[in-house]
Amino acid sequence: MDDFYRELIIDRYKNPQYRGILNPHDISFEDDNPLCGDHIRVDLRVDATNRVTEANFNGHGCAISQASADLLMESIIGKTLDEVKSINRDDILEMLSIDLGPVRLKCALLSLKVLKAGVYGLGEATDELVAS
Amino acid sequence: MDTLDVTHIRADFPVLEREIHPGVPLVYLDSTATSQKPSVVLDAMDGFYRCCNANIHRGVHTLAEESTGAYELARKRMAEFIGSPSPRQVIFTRNTTESINLVAYTWGRSNLKAGDVVILTEMEHHSNIVPWHILAAEKNIRLEFISVTDEGLLDLEIYRSLLELQPKLVAFTHMSNVLGTVNPAAEIIRLAHAAGAVVLVDGAQSVPHLPVNVQLLDCDFLAFSAHKMCGPTGIGVLYGRKALLEAMPPFLGGGDMIKRVHLRSFTPNELPYKFEAGTPAIAEAVGLGAAVGYLTSVGMEAISAHEQEIIAYALERLKEIPGVSVFGPRAEHKGGVASFMLKDVHPHDIAQILDGQGIAIRAGHHCAMPLHEKFGIPATARASFYLYNTREEVDKLVEGIYKVKRVFRA
Numbered sequence: 001m002d003d004f005y006r007e008l009i010i011d012r013y014k015n016p017q018y019r020g021i022l023n024p025h026d027i028s029f030e031d032d033n034p035l036c037g038d039h040i041r042v043d044l045r046v047d048a049t050n051r052v053t054e055a056n057f058n059g060h061g062c063a064i065s066q067a068s069a070d071l072l073m074e075s076i077i078g079k080t081l082d083e084v085k086s087i088n089r090d091d092i093l094e095m096l097s098i099d100l101g102p103v104r105l106k107c108a109l110l111s112l113k114v115l116k117a118g119v120y121g122l123g124e125a126t127d128e129l130v131a132s
Numbered sequence: 133m134d135t136l137d138v139t140h141i142r143a144d145f146p147v148l149e150r151e152i153h154p155g156v157p158l159v160y161l162d163s164t165a166t167s168q169k170p171s172v173v174l175d176a177m178d179g180f181y182r183c184c185n186a187n188i189h190r191g192v193h194t195l196a197e198e199s200t201g202a203y204e205l206a207r208k209r210m211a212e213f214i215g216s217p218s219p220r221q222v223i224f225t226r227n228t229t230e231s232i233n234l235v236a237y238t239w240g241r242s243n244l245k246a247g248d249v250v251i252l253t254e255m256e257h258h259s260n261i262v263p264w265h266i267l268a269a270e271k272n273i274r275l276e277f278i279s280v281t282d283e284g285l286l287d288l289e290i291y292r293s294l295l296e297l298q299p300k301l302v303a304f305t306h307m308s309n310v311l312g313t314v315n316p317a318a319e320i321i322r323l324a325h326a327a328g329a330v331v332l333v334d335g336a337q338s339v340p341h342l343p344v345n346v347q348l349l350d351c352d353f354l355a356f357s358a359h360k361m362c363g364p365t366g367i368g369v370l371y372g373r374k375a376l377l378e379a380m381p382p383f384l385g386g387g388d389m390i391k392r393v394h395l396r397s398f399t400p401n402e403l404p405y406k407f408e409a410g411t412p413a414i415a416e417a418v419g420l421g422a423a424v425g426y427l428t429s430v431g432m433e434a435i436s437a438h439e440q441e442i443i444a445y446a447l448e449r450l451k452e453i454p455g456v457s458v459f460g461p462r463a464e465h466k467g468g469v470a471s472f473m474l475k476d477v478h479p480h481d482i483a484q485i486l487d488g489q490g491i492a493i494r495a496g497h498h499c500a501m502p503l504h505e506k507f508g509i510p511a512t513a514r515a516s517f518y519l520y521n522t523r524e525e526v527d528k529l530v531e532g533i534y535k536v537k538r539v540f541r542a
Contacts, residue, residue, distance in 0.1 A: 005485065005539050014476075014541075037497050037510035038480075060510055062480035063540075107480060 005063065009096065013063040018073035020056040029118030030059070031125040033110045038065045042073075042115045050081045062107050064100070069111035071095045076115070084119050087112060089130045136438040141430065142520050144170040152490035159491040159525045164309050164469055164498075164516035166359045167340060169423075173362060176422035177415045187411055189388055203414050206421030207404070213424045214354065215345035216371055220403040223370040223377075224412050228336040229259040231355030231370035232303070234407060235332055236263035238380040239353075240301070243330075246272040249299040251329070253278040253286055253315075254506055255308045258499040260334045264303070278304070280506060284311040284460040291320065295327040302329045306338035310500045310512065311460030312443065312469030314342065321350050330376065336360060341439055341467050341518070343432040346371050358416065363423035367416040370407070377403050384409040435519045439468035442517045446470050446526045453533055455542060459512060468517030471498070474533060476542045479513035485539055486532045493529075 022028075022043035030041035038061030045054040055073040060066075075095065076084050092112055093100065100108055113125035120129070142148050145168045150158045160168060180202060186195035188203050204219070211219040225231045240263075244250070250264055254277050268275055276294050279287040286304075302324040307314045317333060324331045332353040338344050339354075340361035346354050354371040358364055372380075382389055382400045386409035391399040400406045427435065444463035447470060450456050455475035460466055474482055479495035486493055494514045497504045504510060515529055536542070 005481070010540065037501070037504070039510070060478075062478035062484075064480070066478075104480070104484065 009067040012067035012070045016070040018070050022056045027118045031114050040111050040114045052076050065107040065110050068108045072111050135434045156490040159528050161515040162492045162494050163518035172426050173419045173422045177419040180415045180418045203417045206417040209421045209424045215347045223404045223407045225368045227357040227368035228355045233263045234383045236267050238383050240267050244273050248273045249297045251276050251299045251302045253304045254280045255503050284313050299329045303332040305334040307467050309337050310471050310498045312466035342436050358420040363420040364416045367413040382406050386410045443468045449530045471512040471514040477540045479511045482513045482536050485536045489532045491532050
Protein backbone atom coordinates (compact mmCIF):
# COMPACT_ATOMS: atom_id res chain seq x y z
CA MET A 1 0.00 0.00 0.00
CA ASP A 2 2.66 2.48 1.04
CA ASP A 3 4.25 1.92 -2.37
CA PHE A 4 1.32 3.89 -3.75
CA TYR A 5 2.47 6.91 -1.90
CA ARG A 6 6.12 6.93 -2.90
CA GLU A 7 7.97 10.17 -2.18
CA LEU A 8 7.69 11.15 -5.85
CA ILE A 9 3.91 11.05 -5.77
CA ILE A 10 3.51 12.88 -2.47
CA ASP A 11 6.05 15.51 -3.61
CA ARG A 12 4.39 16.12 -6.93
CA TYR A 13 0.98 16.27 -5.25
CA LYS A 14 2.12 18.81 -2.66
CA ASN A 15 4.51 20.78 -4.90
CA PRO A 16 3.39 20.42 -8.49
CA GLN A 17 5.74 21.92 -11.08
CA TYR A 18 3.28 22.30 -13.93
CA ARG A 19 0.11 23.45 -12.21
CA GLY A 20 -1.41 26.56 -13.72
CA ILE A 21 -3.34 28.09 -16.59
CA LEU A 22 -1.76 29.12 -19.89
CA ASN A 23 -3.44 32.14 -21.37
CA PRO A 24 -3.28 32.40 -24.32
CA HIS A 25 -2.92 28.76 -25.28
CA ASP A 26 -3.11 26.78 -28.50
CA ILE A 27 -4.95 23.80 -27.06
CA SER A 28 -7.10 23.62 -23.94
CA PHE A 29 -9.44 20.92 -22.71
CA GLU A 30 -11.06 19.91 -19.45
CA ASP A 31 -13.12 17.00 -18.16
CA ASP A 32 -14.16 15.10 -15.04
CA ASN A 33 -13.82 11.65 -13.65
CA PRO A 34 -17.51 11.16 -12.83
CA LEU A 35 -16.64 8.36 -10.42
CA CYS A 36 -14.96 10.57 -7.87
CA GLY A 37 -15.54 14.13 -9.04
CA ASP A 38 -11.89 14.72 -9.97
CA HIS A 39 -11.51 17.47 -12.53
CA ILE A 40 -8.56 18.26 -14.79
CA ARG A 41 -7.86 20.97 -17.30
CA VAL A 42 -4.86 20.87 -19.61
CA ASP A 43 -3.46 23.88 -21.50
CA LEU A 44 -0.76 23.58 -24.18
CA ARG A 45 1.33 25.97 -26.24
CA VAL A 46 2.60 24.53 -29.50
CA ASP A 47 5.24 25.90 -31.92
CA ALA A 48 5.15 26.07 -35.73
CA THR A 49 6.41 22.48 -36.03
CA ASN A 50 3.58 21.19 -33.80
CA ARG A 51 5.93 20.65 -30.89
CA VAL A 52 4.70 21.27 -27.34
CA THR A 53 6.62 24.20 -25.83
CA GLU A 54 4.63 24.67 -22.64
CA ALA A 55 2.12 22.51 -20.77
CA ASN A 56 0.06 23.20 -17.67
CA PHE A 57 -2.69 21.38 -15.81
CA ASN A 58 -5.24 22.63 -13.33
CA GLY A 59 -8.05 21.11 -11.31
CA HIS A 60 -8.52 19.04 -8.21
CA GLY A 61 -8.30 15.41 -7.28
CA CYS A 62 -6.44 12.76 -5.34
CA ALA A 63 -2.66 12.46 -5.06
CA ILE A 64 -2.52 9.84 -7.82
CA SER A 65 -4.45 11.95 -10.34
CA GLN A 66 -2.62 15.20 -9.56
CA ALA A 67 0.86 13.68 -9.46
CA SER A 68 0.25 11.81 -12.68
CA ALA A 69 -0.96 15.02 -14.36
CA ASP A 70 2.16 16.86 -13.22
CA LEU A 71 4.52 14.13 -14.45
CA LEU A 72 2.62 13.89 -17.73
CA MET A 73 2.94 17.64 -18.39
CA GLU A 74 6.66 17.43 -17.74
CA SER A 75 7.05 14.47 -20.10
CA ILE A 76 5.34 16.05 -23.11
CA ILE A 77 7.33 19.25 -23.34
CA GLY A 78 9.40 19.04 -26.53
CA LYS A 79 7.24 16.25 -27.98
CA THR A 80 5.30 16.63 -31.22
CA LEU A 81 1.52 16.31 -31.10
CA ASP A 82 1.80 13.01 -32.96
CA GLU A 83 4.10 11.73 -30.26
CA VAL A 84 1.61 12.91 -27.61
CA LYS A 85 -1.15 10.97 -29.38
CA SER A 86 0.86 7.78 -29.03
CA ILE A 87 1.24 7.99 -25.23
CA ASN A 88 -0.71 5.15 -23.64
CA ARG A 89 -1.56 3.87 -20.23
CA ASP A 90 1.60 1.83 -19.86
CA ASP A 91 3.64 5.00 -20.24
CA ILE A 92 1.73 6.55 -17.34
CA LEU A 93 2.12 3.47 -15.16
CA GLU A 94 5.83 3.42 -15.92
CA MET A 95 6.11 7.09 -14.98
CA LEU A 96 4.34 6.52 -11.67
CA SER A 97 6.09 3.14 -11.19
CA ILE A 98 3.18 1.70 -9.22
CA ASP A 99 0.62 -1.01 -9.81
CA LEU A 100 -2.96 0.24 -9.74
CA GLY A 101 -6.29 -1.53 -9.42
CA PRO A 102 -9.11 -0.71 -11.85
CA VAL A 103 -10.59 2.09 -9.72
CA ARG A 104 -7.38 3.99 -9.08
CA LEU A 105 -6.25 3.43 -12.67
CA LYS A 106 -9.01 5.86 -13.67
CA CYS A 107 -7.47 8.49 -11.38
CA ALA A 108 -4.03 7.97 -12.89
CA LEU A 109 -5.28 8.13 -16.48
CA LEU A 110 -7.62 11.11 -16.21
CA SER A 111 -4.97 13.65 -17.24
CA LEU A 112 -3.90 11.57 -20.24
CA LYS A 113 -7.53 11.24 -21.35
CA VAL A 114 -8.02 15.00 -21.11
CA LEU A 115 -4.72 15.70 -22.86
CA LYS A 116 -5.46 13.35 -25.77
CA ALA A 117 -9.05 14.57 -26.17
CA GLY A 118 -7.62 18.09 -26.45
CA VAL A 119 -4.93 17.13 -28.93
CA TYR A 120 -7.38 15.17 -31.08
CA GLY A 121 -9.88 18.02 -30.79
CA LEU A 122 -12.64 15.80 -29.42
CA GLY A 123 -15.68 16.91 -27.47
CA GLU A 124 -15.22 14.39 -24.71
CA ALA A 125 -12.45 12.48 -22.92
CA THR A 126 -13.32 8.81 -23.38
CA ASP A 127 -11.75 5.64 -22.01
CA GLU A 128 -10.90 4.51 -25.55
CA LEU A 129 -8.22 7.21 -25.68
CA VAL A 130 -6.19 5.45 -23.01
CA ALA A 131 -6.81 1.80 -23.82
CA SER A 132 -3.50 -0.05 -23.92
CA MET B 133 -24.00 0.00 28.02
CA ASP B 134 -24.37 -1.59 24.62
CA THR B 135 -27.67 -3.18 23.78
CA LEU B 136 -26.30 -5.80 21.41
CA ASP B 137 -24.10 -8.82 21.90
CA VAL B 138 -21.85 -7.76 19.04
CA THR B 139 -19.31 -10.56 19.50
CA HIS B 140 -22.08 -13.06 18.95
CA ILE B 141 -23.47 -11.09 16.00
CA ARG B 142 -20.06 -10.86 14.33
CA ALA B 143 -19.83 -14.65 14.35
CA ASP B 144 -22.94 -14.69 12.12
CA PHE B 145 -21.09 -12.89 9.30
CA PRO B 146 -18.43 -15.12 7.68
CA VAL B 147 -16.71 -12.29 5.77
CA LEU B 148 -15.84 -10.53 9.02
CA GLU B 149 -13.32 -13.31 9.71
CA ARG B 150 -11.36 -12.28 6.67
CA GLU B 151 -7.86 -10.83 6.80
CA ILE B 152 -7.31 -8.16 4.14
CA HIS B 153 -3.53 -8.45 4.46
CA PRO B 154 -1.67 -11.13 6.43
CA GLY B 155 -2.48 -10.47 10.09
CA VAL B 156 -4.65 -7.45 9.25
CA PRO B 157 -8.36 -8.18 9.79
CA LEU B 158 -11.14 -6.56 7.81
CA VAL B 159 -12.72 -3.51 9.43
CA TYR B 160 -15.85 -3.07 7.34
CA LEU B 161 -17.16 0.50 7.56
CA ASP B 162 -19.05 0.66 4.26
CA SER B 163 -22.49 -0.76 5.11
CA THR B 164 -24.21 2.32 3.72
CA ALA B 165 -23.02 1.17 0.28
CA THR B 166 -23.93 -2.44 0.97
CA SER B 167 -24.17 -4.52 4.12
CA GLN B 168 -22.45 -7.83 4.76
CA LYS B 169 -24.58 -10.99 4.79
CA PRO B 170 -25.13 -13.37 7.71
CA SER B 171 -24.84 -17.15 7.28
CA VAL B 172 -28.60 -17.60 7.56
CA VAL B 173 -29.06 -15.58 4.34
CA LEU B 174 -26.29 -17.40 2.48
CA ASP B 175 -27.62 -20.77 3.67
CA ALA B 176 -31.19 -19.95 2.69
CA MET B 177 -30.16 -19.10 -0.88
CA ASP B 178 -27.80 -22.04 -1.15
CA GLY B 179 -30.47 -24.35 0.27
CA PHE B 180 -33.04 -23.02 -2.17
CA TYR B 181 -30.86 -23.81 -5.19
CA ARG B 182 -29.82 -27.19 -3.80
CA CYS B 183 -33.26 -28.42 -2.85
CA CYS B 184 -36.13 -26.84 -4.71
CA ASN B 185 -35.10 -24.43 -7.50
CA ALA B 186 -37.85 -24.00 -10.10
CA ASN B 187 -39.65 -21.15 -11.84
CA ILE B 188 -42.61 -19.81 -9.93
CA HIS B 189 -46.33 -19.23 -10.42
CA ARG B 190 -46.74 -21.53 -13.43
CA GLY B 191 -45.50 -25.05 -12.92
CA VAL B 192 -47.55 -27.63 -11.04
CA HIS B 193 -44.71 -29.98 -10.19
CA THR B 194 -43.39 -30.26 -6.65
CA LEU B 195 -40.37 -28.00 -7.12
CA ALA B 196 -42.48 -25.26 -8.71
CA GLU B 197 -44.93 -25.42 -5.82
CA GLU B 198 -42.13 -25.23 -3.29
CA SER B 199 -40.39 -22.36 -5.08
CA THR B 200 -43.62 -20.40 -5.40
CA GLY B 201 -44.29 -20.98 -1.72
CA ALA B 202 -40.80 -19.82 -0.72
CA TYR B 203 -41.04 -16.69 -2.89
CA GLU B 204 -44.46 -15.73 -1.55
CA LEU B 205 -43.43 -16.49 2.04
CA ALA B 206 -40.63 -13.94 1.61
CA ARG B 207 -43.20 -11.37 0.50
CA LYS B 208 -45.35 -12.14 3.53
CA ARG B 209 -42.41 -11.81 5.94
CA MET B 210 -41.46 -8.50 4.32
CA ALA B 211 -45.03 -7.21 4.63
CA GLU B 212 -44.98 -8.00 8.36
CA PHE B 213 -41.54 -6.42 8.74
CA ILE B 214 -42.65 -3.02 7.41
CA GLY B 215 -46.23 -3.19 8.72
CA SER B 216 -47.85 -3.41 5.29
CA PRO B 217 -51.59 -4.13 5.61
CA SER B 218 -51.24 -6.85 2.96
CA PRO B 219 -48.45 -8.75 1.18
CA ARG B 220 -50.09 -7.67 -2.10
CA GLN B 221 -48.78 -4.17 -1.48
CA VAL B 222 -45.19 -5.43 -1.39
CA ILE B 223 -43.77 -5.40 -4.92
CA PHE B 224 -40.41 -6.99 -5.57
CA THR B 225 -38.17 -4.89 -7.83
CA ARG B 226 -34.43 -4.94 -8.48
CA ASN B 227 -33.52 -2.25 -5.94
CA THR B 228 -34.49 1.14 -4.52
CA THR B 229 -33.63 2.80 -7.81
CA GLU B 230 -36.00 0.60 -9.79
CA SER B 231 -38.73 1.09 -7.17
CA ILE B 232 -38.53 4.86 -7.53
CA ASN B 233 -38.40 4.60 -11.31
CA LEU B 234 -41.48 2.39 -11.22
CA VAL B 235 -43.41 5.14 -9.41
CA ALA B 236 -42.07 7.84 -11.75
CA TYR B 237 -42.87 5.88 -14.92
CA THR B 238 -46.32 4.65 -13.89
CA TRP B 239 -47.89 6.87 -11.24
CA GLY B 240 -45.91 9.92 -12.35
CA ARG B 241 -46.53 9.53 -16.04
CA SER B 242 -50.27 9.06 -15.64
CA ASN B 243 -50.90 11.58 -12.85
CA LEU B 244 -48.54 14.50 -13.48
CA LYS B 245 -49.03 17.13 -16.16
CA ALA B 246 -47.24 20.26 -17.31
CA GLY B 247 -46.74 22.77 -14.49
CA ASP B 248 -47.36 20.26 -11.67
CA VAL B 249 -44.96 20.62 -8.76
CA VAL B 250 -42.87 17.78 -7.34
CA ILE B 251 -40.95 18.50 -4.13
CA LEU B 252 -37.62 16.75 -3.51
CA THR B 253 -34.80 17.66 -1.13
CA GLU B 254 -31.20 18.78 -1.63
CA MET B 255 -29.96 15.68 0.18
CA GLU B 256 -31.41 13.09 -2.22
CA HIS B 257 -29.44 10.22 -3.69
CA HIS B 258 -29.28 10.42 -7.51
CA SER B 259 -31.88 7.63 -7.60
CA ASN B 260 -34.50 10.02 -6.22
CA ILE B 261 -33.48 12.92 -8.49
CA VAL B 262 -32.77 11.60 -11.96
CA PRO B 263 -36.08 9.74 -12.52
CA TRP B 264 -37.84 13.05 -11.81
CA HIS B 265 -35.47 14.92 -14.14
CA ILE B 266 -36.38 12.46 -16.89
CA LEU B 267 -40.08 12.90 -16.19
CA ALA B 268 -39.68 16.69 -16.00
CA ALA B 269 -38.16 16.69 -19.48
CA GLU B 270 -41.03 14.59 -20.79
CA LYS B 271 -43.94 16.23 -18.99
CA ASN B 272 -42.63 19.68 -18.18
CA ILE B 273 -43.32 19.25 -14.47
CA ARG B 274 -41.63 21.60 -12.02
CA LEU B 275 -39.11 20.30 -9.47
CA GLU B 276 -38.59 22.15 -6.19
CA PHE B 277 -36.09 21.27 -3.47
CA ILE B 278 -36.26 21.53 0.30
CA SER B 279 -32.98 23.17 1.35
CA VAL B 280 -30.47 21.61 3.69
CA THR B 281 -29.26 23.80 6.56
CA ASP B 282 -25.55 24.23 7.35
CA GLU B 283 -26.05 21.74 10.15
CA GLY B 284 -27.29 19.14 7.65
CA LEU B 285 -31.01 19.16 8.49
CA LEU B 286 -33.94 19.80 6.17
CA ASP B 287 -35.21 23.37 6.41
CA LEU B 288 -38.84 22.76 7.35
CA GLU B 289 -39.70 26.46 7.03
CA ILE B 290 -38.75 26.28 3.37
CA TYR B 291 -40.75 23.08 3.10
CA ARG B 292 -43.88 24.74 4.50
CA SER B 293 -43.57 27.56 1.99
CA LEU B 294 -43.05 25.11 -0.89
CA LEU B 295 -46.25 23.31 0.12
CA GLU B 296 -48.14 26.47 -0.78
CA LEU B 297 -47.36 25.59 -4.40
CA GLN B 298 -49.81 22.69 -3.95
CA PRO B 299 -47.39 19.96 -5.00
CA LYS B 300 -48.70 16.70 -6.44
CA LEU B 301 -45.84 14.68 -4.97
CA VAL B 302 -43.32 14.97 -2.14
CA ALA B 303 -40.44 12.48 -2.49
CA PHE B 304 -37.70 12.48 0.13
CA THR B 305 -35.08 10.31 1.77
CA HIS B 306 -35.87 9.04 5.25
CA MET B 307 -32.15 8.98 6.05
CA SER B 308 -29.34 10.69 4.12
CA ASN B 309 -26.62 8.38 2.83
CA VAL B 310 -24.04 11.17 3.16
CA LEU B 311 -25.01 13.28 6.16
CA GLY B 312 -26.66 10.44 8.05
CA THR B 313 -29.52 12.81 8.87
CA VAL B 314 -32.71 11.00 9.90
CA ASN B 315 -35.47 13.22 8.61
CA PRO B 316 -38.71 13.75 10.56
CA ALA B 317 -40.61 11.57 8.10
CA ALA B 318 -43.96 11.36 9.89
CA GLU B 319 -44.13 15.16 10.17
CA ILE B 320 -43.10 15.70 6.53
CA ILE B 321 -45.73 13.20 5.40
CA ARG B 322 -48.48 14.70 7.58
CA LEU B 323 -47.81 18.17 6.12
CA ALA B 324 -47.69 16.80 2.57
CA HIS B 325 -51.01 15.02 2.94
CA ALA B 326 -52.57 18.13 4.44
CA ALA B 327 -51.47 19.93 1.26
CA GLY B 328 -52.99 17.19 -0.89
CA ALA B 329 -49.72 15.62 -2.09
CA VAL B 330 -48.83 11.96 -2.52
CA VAL B 331 -45.65 10.96 -0.63
CA LEU B 332 -42.81 8.68 -1.66
CA VAL B 333 -40.21 7.81 0.98
CA ASP B 334 -36.74 6.61 -0.03
CA GLY B 335 -36.09 4.10 2.72
CA ALA B 336 -32.81 2.70 1.33
CA GLN B 337 -30.93 3.78 4.46
CA SER B 338 -33.73 3.81 7.03
CA VAL B 339 -35.32 0.38 6.60
CA PRO B 340 -32.03 -1.47 7.32
CA HIS B 341 -31.21 0.63 10.37
CA LEU B 342 -34.40 1.87 12.07
CA PRO B 343 -37.80 0.41 12.90
CA VAL B 344 -39.93 1.53 9.90
CA ASN B 345 -43.69 0.94 9.79
CA VAL B 346 -45.57 2.16 6.72
CA GLN B 347 -48.84 2.51 8.61
CA LEU B 348 -47.30 4.57 11.42
CA LEU B 349 -45.49 6.72 8.85
CA ASP B 350 -48.63 6.87 6.72
CA CYS B 351 -46.52 7.08 3.54
CA ASP B 352 -47.99 6.31 0.11
CA PHE B 353 -44.86 4.69 -1.30
CA LEU B 354 -41.74 3.29 0.37
CA ALA B 355 -38.75 2.18 -1.71
CA PHE B 356 -35.74 0.21 -0.42
CA SER B 357 -33.14 -2.44 -1.30
CA ALA B 358 -32.41 -5.87 0.18
CA HIS B 359 -28.64 -5.64 -0.07
CA LYS B 360 -28.31 -2.86 2.48
CA MET B 361 -30.29 -4.86 5.07
CA CYS B 362 -28.25 -8.09 5.22
CA GLY B 363 -29.97 -9.49 2.12
CA PRO B 364 -28.62 -10.20 -1.37
CA THR B 365 -28.12 -7.79 -4.27
CA GLY B 366 -30.59 -7.88 -7.16
CA ILE B 367 -33.83 -7.46 -5.22
CA GLY B 368 -35.60 -4.46 -3.76
CA VAL B 369 -39.05 -3.51 -2.59
CA LEU B 370 -41.72 -1.00 -3.46
CA TYR B 371 -44.49 -0.72 -0.90
CA GLY B 372 -47.53 1.21 -2.10
CA ARG B 373 -50.94 2.23 -0.88
CA LYS B 374 -53.44 -0.21 -2.38
CA ALA B 375 -55.72 2.27 -4.15
CA LEU B 376 -52.75 3.98 -5.78
CA LEU B 377 -51.16 0.73 -6.94
CA GLU B 378 -54.44 -0.52 -8.35
CA ALA B 379 -55.00 2.66 -10.33
CA MET B 380 -51.45 2.74 -11.73
CA PRO B 381 -50.71 1.37 -15.20
CA PRO B 382 -48.22 -1.52 -15.35
CA PHE B 383 -44.48 -0.84 -15.50
CA LEU B 384 -42.62 -3.44 -17.57
CA GLY B 385 -44.61 -5.67 -19.87
CA GLY B 386 -44.11 -9.43 -20.17
CA GLY B 387 -44.81 -12.72 -18.49
CA ASP B 388 -46.42 -12.95 -15.06
CA MET B 389 -47.71 -9.37 -15.14
CA ILE B 390 -50.70 -10.26 -17.29
CA LYS B 391 -54.02 -11.91 -16.69
CA ARG B 392 -54.82 -12.41 -20.36
CA VAL B 393 -52.98 -11.60 -23.57
CA HIS B 394 -54.51 -11.35 -27.04
CA LEU B 395 -52.75 -10.44 -30.25
CA ARG B 396 -53.89 -6.84 -30.02
CA SER B 397 -54.50 -6.30 -26.29
CA PHE B 398 -53.76 -7.50 -22.77
CA THR B 399 -55.34 -7.37 -19.31
CA PRO B 400 -52.87 -6.70 -16.48
CA ASN B 401 -52.63 -9.14 -13.60
CA GLU B 402 -53.71 -8.23 -10.09
CA LEU B 403 -51.40 -6.85 -7.39
CA PRO B 404 -48.54 -7.39 -6.87
CA TYR B 405 -47.90 -9.38 -10.06
CA LYS B 406 -48.96 -6.49 -12.27
CA PHE B 407 -45.59 -4.90 -11.47
CA GLU B 408 -43.45 -8.04 -11.59
CA ALA B 409 -42.87 -8.84 -15.25
CA GLY B 410 -40.66 -11.78 -16.14
CA THR B 411 -38.95 -14.30 -13.91
CA PRO B 412 -38.06 -12.43 -10.72
CA ALA B 413 -35.05 -12.84 -8.42
CA ILE B 414 -36.44 -15.94 -6.71
CA ALA B 415 -33.44 -17.12 -4.70
CA GLU B 416 -32.77 -13.51 -3.77
CA ALA B 417 -36.32 -13.18 -2.43
CA VAL B 418 -35.68 -16.26 -0.30
CA GLY B 419 -32.46 -14.65 0.94
CA LEU B 420 -34.31 -11.42 1.69
CA GLY B 421 -36.91 -13.35 3.68
CA ALA B 422 -34.09 -14.86 5.75
CA ALA B 423 -32.53 -11.39 6.22
CA VAL B 424 -35.84 -10.06 7.52
CA GLY B 425 -36.02 -12.99 9.93
CA TYR B 426 -32.48 -12.29 11.08
CA LEU B 427 -33.04 -8.55 11.63
CA THR B 428 -36.29 -9.27 13.47
CA SER B 429 -34.59 -11.76 15.78
CA VAL B 430 -31.88 -9.23 16.66
CA GLY B 431 -34.47 -6.45 16.94
CA MET B 432 -34.57 -3.20 14.96
CA GLU B 433 -34.81 -1.10 18.15
CA ALA B 434 -31.66 -2.74 19.48
CA ILE B 435 -29.83 -2.30 16.15
CA SER B 436 -30.75 1.37 16.03
CA ALA B 437 -29.66 1.92 19.65
CA HIS B 438 -26.33 0.20 18.98
CA GLU B 439 -25.67 2.37 15.93
CA GLN B 440 -26.54 5.48 17.93
CA GLU B 441 -23.91 4.55 20.45
CA ILE B 442 -21.28 3.82 17.80
CA ILE B 443 -21.91 7.02 15.83
CA ALA B 444 -21.82 9.18 18.97
CA TYR B 445 -18.47 7.62 19.87
CA ALA B 446 -17.15 7.95 16.30
CA LEU B 447 -18.06 11.63 16.05
CA GLU B 448 -16.38 12.31 19.38
CA ARG B 449 -13.18 10.50 18.32
CA LEU B 450 -13.08 12.04 14.82
CA LYS B 451 -13.42 15.54 16.28
CA GLU B 452 -10.23 14.98 18.28
CA ILE B 453 -8.14 14.64 15.10
CA PRO B 454 -6.64 17.97 13.98
CA GLY B 455 -7.62 18.72 10.37
CA VAL B 456 -10.69 16.47 10.30
CA SER B 457 -14.10 18.01 9.65
CA VAL B 458 -17.26 15.93 9.81
CA PHE B 459 -20.39 16.73 7.79
CA GLY B 460 -23.92 16.40 9.01
CA PRO B 461 -25.85 16.94 12.22
CA ARG B 462 -25.11 15.92 15.79
CA ALA B 463 -25.44 12.24 16.71
CA GLU B 464 -29.00 12.53 18.02
CA HIS B 465 -30.26 13.61 14.58
CA LYS B 466 -28.50 10.92 12.59
CA GLY B 467 -27.86 7.26 11.94
CA GLY B 468 -24.52 5.51 11.68
CA VAL B 469 -22.91 7.55 8.91
CA ALA B 470 -19.82 9.76 9.32
CA SER B 471 -18.75 11.65 6.20
CA PHE B 472 -15.58 13.61 6.72
CA MET B 473 -12.73 15.51 5.12
CA LEU B 474 -9.09 15.65 6.14
CA LYS B 475 -7.36 18.93 5.38
CA ASP B 476 -5.12 18.79 2.28
CA VAL B 477 -5.76 15.09 1.60
CA HIS B 478 -8.18 13.87 -1.07
CA PRO B 479 -10.80 11.35 0.19
CA HIS B 480 -9.58 8.77 -2.34
CA ASP B 481 -6.15 8.87 -0.79
CA ILE B 482 -7.64 8.50 2.69
CA ALA B 483 -9.58 5.44 1.54
CA GLN B 484 -6.52 3.94 -0.14
CA ILE B 485 -4.26 4.27 2.89
CA LEU B 486 -6.98 2.97 5.22
CA ASP B 487 -7.37 -0.05 2.93
CA GLY B 488 -3.73 -0.81 3.64
CA GLN B 489 -4.81 -1.27 7.24
CA GLY B 490 -7.78 -3.45 6.31
CA ILE B 491 -10.29 -0.64 6.83
CA ALA B 492 -13.01 -0.36 4.17
CA ILE B 493 -14.58 3.08 3.81
CA ARG B 494 -16.12 4.83 0.81
CA ALA B 495 -14.71 7.91 -0.92
CA GLY B 496 -16.45 10.05 -3.51
CA HIS B 497 -19.69 11.93 -3.88
CA HIS B 498 -21.78 8.91 -2.77
CA CYS B 499 -24.28 9.45 -5.60
CA ALA B 500 -25.26 12.79 -4.10
CA MET B 501 -23.48 15.34 -6.29
CA PRO B 502 -25.97 18.18 -5.67
CA LEU B 503 -25.39 17.93 -1.92
CA HIS B 504 -21.62 18.05 -2.37
CA GLU B 505 -22.00 21.02 -4.74
CA LYS B 506 -24.00 22.80 -2.08
CA PHE B 507 -21.23 22.39 0.47
CA GLY B 508 -18.64 23.28 -2.19
CA ILE B 509 -16.66 20.04 -1.98
CA PRO B 510 -16.03 17.51 -4.74
CA ALA B 511 -15.95 14.46 -2.51
CA THR B 512 -15.94 13.18 1.06
CA ALA B 513 -14.69 10.10 2.86
CA ARG B 514 -17.47 8.12 4.52
CA ALA B 515 -17.35 5.60 7.33
CA SER B 516 -20.65 3.90 8.05
CA PHE B 517 -21.71 1.49 10.77
CA TYR B 518 -24.09 -1.41 11.22
CA LEU B 519 -25.04 -3.95 13.85
CA TYR B 520 -21.70 -5.76 13.56
CA ASN B 521 -19.40 -2.77 14.11
CA THR B 522 -17.61 -2.11 17.38
CA ARG B 523 -16.00 0.76 19.28
CA GLU B 524 -12.64 -0.96 18.72
CA GLU B 525 -13.21 -0.58 14.97
CA VAL B 526 -13.82 3.14 15.46
CA ASP B 527 -10.49 3.27 17.31
CA LYS B 528 -8.81 1.54 14.36
CA LEU B 529 -10.35 4.08 11.99
CA VAL B 530 -8.95 6.91 14.08
CA GLU B 531 -5.49 5.31 14.20
CA GLY B 532 -5.75 4.84 10.44
CA ILE B 533 -6.49 8.53 9.86
CA TYR B 534 -3.39 9.43 11.90
CA LYS B 535 -1.42 7.17 9.59
CA VAL B 536 -2.85 9.04 6.57
CA LYS B 537 -1.67 12.29 8.15
CA ARG B 538 1.84 10.87 8.57
CA VAL B 539 2.04 9.68 4.95
CA PHE B 540 0.85 13.05 3.69
CA ARG B 541 2.78 15.02 6.27
CA ALA B 542 -0.58 16.73 6.85
